[in-house]
Amino acid sequence: MSQESAGAPLLPGANPEVAVPAIALRKLTKRFGATLAVDAIDLDIPAGSFYGVVGPNGAGKTTSLSMATGLMTPDSGTAYIHGVNLWTAPDEAKRMLGVLPDGLHSFDRLTGAELISYAGLLRGMDRGTVLERRDDLLAALDLDSAGRTLVTDYSAGMTKKISLACALVHAPRVLVLDEPFEAVDPVSAGAIRRILTAFVQSGGTVVMSSHVMALVERLCDRVAVIGGGQILAEGTLDEVRGGRELEDRFVDLIGDVADKRDLTWLRQS
Amino acid sequence: MVASVLAVKFRTQRHVLERERWRILIVIGGALWMLVLLPWTFWGASALTGESSEFRQDVLVGVVLLLTLGWVSVPILITGLDDTLDPGRFASFGVSARRIMAGLTVAALLTIPVAFFVVFFLILTSVWRDGGAGAVTVAIAGALLTVLSLVFVARVAAMWSTRVLASRLARGAAIAMIAVGLALVAPLAWVLFSDGLDAVLENYLVVFLDQAAVTPLGAGMSAPNAAAAGDWWGVAWRLGEQVLWVLVLWGAWRANVTHALVHPKFRGAGTRRREDTIIASAQRSRIRGVLPPMSVAATAVRSRLLRYWFSDPRYLANMMGVFVFPVVFIALVMPVTGLDVRWSFAAPVLLAASIGWGRHNDVAYDSSALWLDVVSGRIGTDVLRGRMSAIVAWALPATLVACAAIVMWSGLWHIAPALVGACVGVLGLTLGVAAVSSVLFPYRAPAPGENPLGAEVGSVGAGLVAQLVSSTATVVLLPLVIVPLVLALAVDPRWAWLACAAGFAMGPIAYIAGVRVAGRAYDSRAGRLLAAVT
Numbered sequence: 001m002s003q004e005s006a007g008a009p010l011l012p013g014a015n016p017e018v019a020v021p022a023i024a025l026r027k028l029t030k031r032f033g034a035t036l037a038v039d040a041i042d043l044d045i046p047a048g049s050f051y052g053v054v055g056p057n058g059a060g061k062t063t064s065l066s067m068a069t070g071l072m073t074p075d076s077g078t079a080y081i082h083g084v085n086l087w088t089a090p091d092e093a094k095r096m097l098g099v100l101p102d103g104l105h106s107f108d109r110l111t112g113a114e115l116i117s118y119a120g121l122l123r124g125m126d127r128g129t130v131l132e133r134r135d136d137l138l139a140a141l142d143l144d145s146a147g148r149t150l151v152t153d154y155s156a157g158m159t160k161k162i163s164l165a166c167a168l169v170h171a172p173r174v175l176v177l178d179e180p181f182e183a184v185d186p187v188s189a190g191a192i193r194r195i196l197t198a199f200v201q202s203g204g205t206v207v208m209s210s211h212v213m214a215l216v217e218r219l220c221d222r223v224a225v226i227g228g229g230q231i232l233a234e235g236t237l238d239e240v241r242g243g244r245e246l247e248d249r250f251v252d253l254i255g256d257v258a259d260k261r262d263l264t265w266l267r268q269s
Numbered sequence: 270m271v272a273s274v275l276a277v278k279f280r281t282q283r284h285v286l287e288r289e290r291w292r293i294l295i296v297i298g299g300a301l302w303m304l305v306l307l308p309w310t311f312w313g314a315s316a317l318t319g320e321s322s323e324f325r326q327d328v329l330v331g332v333v334l335l336l337t338l339g340w341v342s343v344p345i346l347i348t349g350l351d352d353t354l355d356p357g358r359f360a361s362f363g364v365s366a367r368r369i370m371a372g373l374t375v376a377a378l379l380t381i382p383v384a385f386f387v388v389f390f391l392i393l394t395s396v397w398r399d400g401g402a403g404a405v406t407v408a409i410a411g412a413l414l415t416v417l418s419l420v421f422v423a424r425v426a427a428m429w430s431t432r433v434l435a436s437r438l439a440r441g442a443a444i445a446m447i448a449v450g451l452a453l454v455a456p457l458a459w460v461l462f463s464d465g466l467d468a469v470l471e472n473y474l475v476v477f478l479d480q481a482a483v484t485p486l487g488a489g490m491s492a493p494n495a496a497a498a499g500d501w502w503g504v505a506w507r508l509g510e511q512v513l514w515v516l517v518l519w520g521a522w523r524a525n526v527t528h529a530l531v532h533p534k535f536r537g538a539g540t541r542r543r544e545d546t547i548i549a550s551a552q553r554s555r556i557r558g559v560l561p562p563m564s565v566a567a568t569a570v571r572s573r574l575l576r577y578w579f580s581d582p583r584y585l586a587n588m589m590g591v592f593v594f595p596v597v598f599i600a601l602v603m604p605v606t607g608l609d610v611r612w613s614f615a616a617p618v619l620l621a622a623s624i625g626w627g628r629h630n631d632v633a634y635d636s637s638a639l640w641l642d643v644v645s646g647r648i649g650t651d652v653l654r655g656r657m658s659a660i661v662a663w664a665l666p667a668t669l670v671a672c673a674a675i676v677m678w679s680g681l682w683h684i685a686p687a688l689v690g691a692c693v694g695v696l697g698l699t700l701g702v703a704a705v706s707s708v709l710f711p712y713r714a715p716a717p718g719e720n721p722l723g724a725e726v727g728s729v730g731a732g733l734v735a736q737l738v739s740s741t742a743t744v745v746l747l748p749l750v751i752v753p754l755v756l757a758l759a760v761d762p763r764w765a766w767l768a769c770a771a772g773f774a775m776g777p778i779a780y781i782a783g784v785r786v787a788g789r790a791y792d793s794r795a796g797r798l799l800a801a802v803t
């Protein structure tokens with residue numbers, strides 16, 4: 001699996017001539033009982049890319065991203081963050097990662113401002129820097145008026161935004177965002193798009209899962225289609241869609257709904 | 270609708286048992302335990318048959334009062350209420366309380382404990398054989414109504430306490446519930462201590478049971494006595510009262526279900542806080558001298574947990590629970606059993622042990638929110654240090670206040686160092702064990718915003734391994750700090766200083782070692798913790 005070096009365990013076989021990928025997944029596998037959720041995935045996500053991960057519900061996107069960020073131990077295989085083995089050198093690897101998971105709770109008895117401060121302090125940042133970035137993030141994500149409200153009182157979209165702020169506060173090199181635009185209003189979505197685009201332009205890497213193909217086409221320069229726990233297609237946006245709309249290509253790869261029943265009973269007249 | 274609700278209940282239970290087959294053993298074990306109790310019930314019933322009718326009535330009323338206490342307190346304090354049929358889960362289907370209540374009622378009655386208690390009370394009806402068929406028939410009616418009362422009173426108590434705890438007034442409500450509990454126990458304790466158990470049994474208990482017999486709590490059990498005496502108006506009045514009580518309880522339950530159907534969870538009133546206490550804690554972490562310095566991350570975790578301890582209903586419910594055993598011991602067990610005043614020293618020790626052992630699943634209370642801790646690096650030791658120090662922040666003062674109160678009350682000042690030492694030792698040891706257990710054997714706890722008294726199907730056995738391991742470790746380690754206290758109390762007061770030294774040495778050592786071991790385990794299990802607690 002991994003070739004250990006004297007310092008942090010590094011990506012084996014990495015060619016010094018070629019840039020080390022921001023995230024490299026090697027034979028990543030996860031099984032839940034009889035279900036093979038992720039089937040020995042190999043994937044390189046180039047540094048400086050805005051990378052889209054798409055796939056139908058239950059395809060293994062969240063499981064793959066969880067294993068790539070240290071939230072879930074893989075059955076086998078490993079993940080490298082800028083060449084550092086996440087599972088044997090988590091300290092160094094996690095420092096480079098900013099993570100926004102989907103569908104998990106937040107520490108909802110804290111206010112929005114406190115949650116950002118908490119995320120910053122956990123990362124070992126000094127108080128002054130946390131304070132400054134906290135206020136910047138609250139303003140940038142249009143949360144400054146909600147900063148003093150408990151997260152338990154937030155709407156789904158606000159919770160998403162505050163979790164994104166937690167992922168950004170330590171200025172990571174790689175952002176892994178699971179459905180970052182879900183439930184977010186159009187104005188805030190515009191602000192998030194601008195933040196993420198500027199982040200990539202400055203050399204950062206964004207990995208984003210989404211079900212909204214138009215959004216992936218608009219933002220991402222590379223994309224991977226996951227289905228049945230495997231990578232079905234991967235490459236630049238143009239390579240994957242092959243001159244067609246991404247959604248059509250996606251349906252081709254995944255297959256349309258097999259049983260097209262006509263719900264006549266649903267019609268109003 | 271009844272069939273649909275029952276189908277949901279039984280299918281959910283079947284799926285849970287299929288997924289975690291070991292739980293079947295818990296169900297079988299519980300059923301066997303209940304079966305073992307039945308021969309004893311027969312023996313008790315036959316022993317009672319030869320007694321006077323008044324005595325029989327008093328015993329049966331007493332049994333029902335104790336069972337009522339059990340049915341009310343066990344779901345609230347220990348097991349949680351099975352939330353498979355939590356009415357809130359039906360909210361999105363747009364069904365009315367009227368339509369689902371029948372299903373919920375039947376489902377609440379079709380459980381193993383209810384089946385056991387029906388058989389238990391039916392066996393006890395044989396006590397009235399000598400009163401003729403009429404008395405036995407009345408006894409059967411009274412028994413069935415009593416079981417209905419027990420089932421409904423448990424639902425009402427658990428749902429109302431949940432509702433109060435889940436409200437914005439949770440903190441005040443928790444304090445009020447403790448105060449009401451103490452107010453109920455205090456007069457009894459006072460009478461027991463001042464008059465002694467024999468006098469209480471002689472003078473008060475019979476009067477109390479006679480009074481209880483005409484209340485809805487005991488009416489079902491006293492009706493057959495009236496029937497045996499030929500007082501049929503008395504029978505009608507008592508059974509009518511019992512029926513009315515069942516209807517009132519059912520109505521209260523229904524009112525709660527109606528409320529739950531139209532009041533979704535997770536919505537608050539927009540509490541605002543001016544100060545960012547987390548960032549303020551980073552400032553405080555630099556203050557050296559009084560306490561050993563903690564890292565900024567550990568201080569942030571402590572600050573967060575302190576907020577949870579004093580505002581999250583799940584933590585408040587836990588905090589309330591730890592006072593139950595010590596209060597019951599000192600206010601009821603001691604006077605009833607006529608224990609020597611030295612036994613009162615057990616109460617603060619019990620408090621420290623309840624607090625420490627009770628945290629054996631501490632990490633799981635973060636639920637899936639612990640992702641933020643996990644992605645932040647290898648900070649397991651900081652996380653555990655912060656978590657545990659937040660507990661110490663309220664547990665140590667509470668325990669010391671209890672020590673001071675007991676020493677002042679008992680007047681055994683010369684044993685005070687032993688008591689304080691033992692309590693510090695017990696708190697440190699149990700928290701150390703709890704820290705390790707909560708990382709190595711976490712099990713699902715109510716998630717943030719969920720019913721703090723809720724429990725998933727078969728939850729009694731859910732944390733069996735964790736409870737077994739932490740209990741065993743606690744039992745093995747505690748004598749190290751408790752034995753010197755016992756020697757100081759029973760043999761020679763000079764042991765007090767050794768007890769003090771042992772507690773102050775071993776408590777902090779066990780605490781620090783526990784936090785360190787747990788912290789390392791947290792880091793190595795980081796990728797599995799999330800799945801284990803959700």
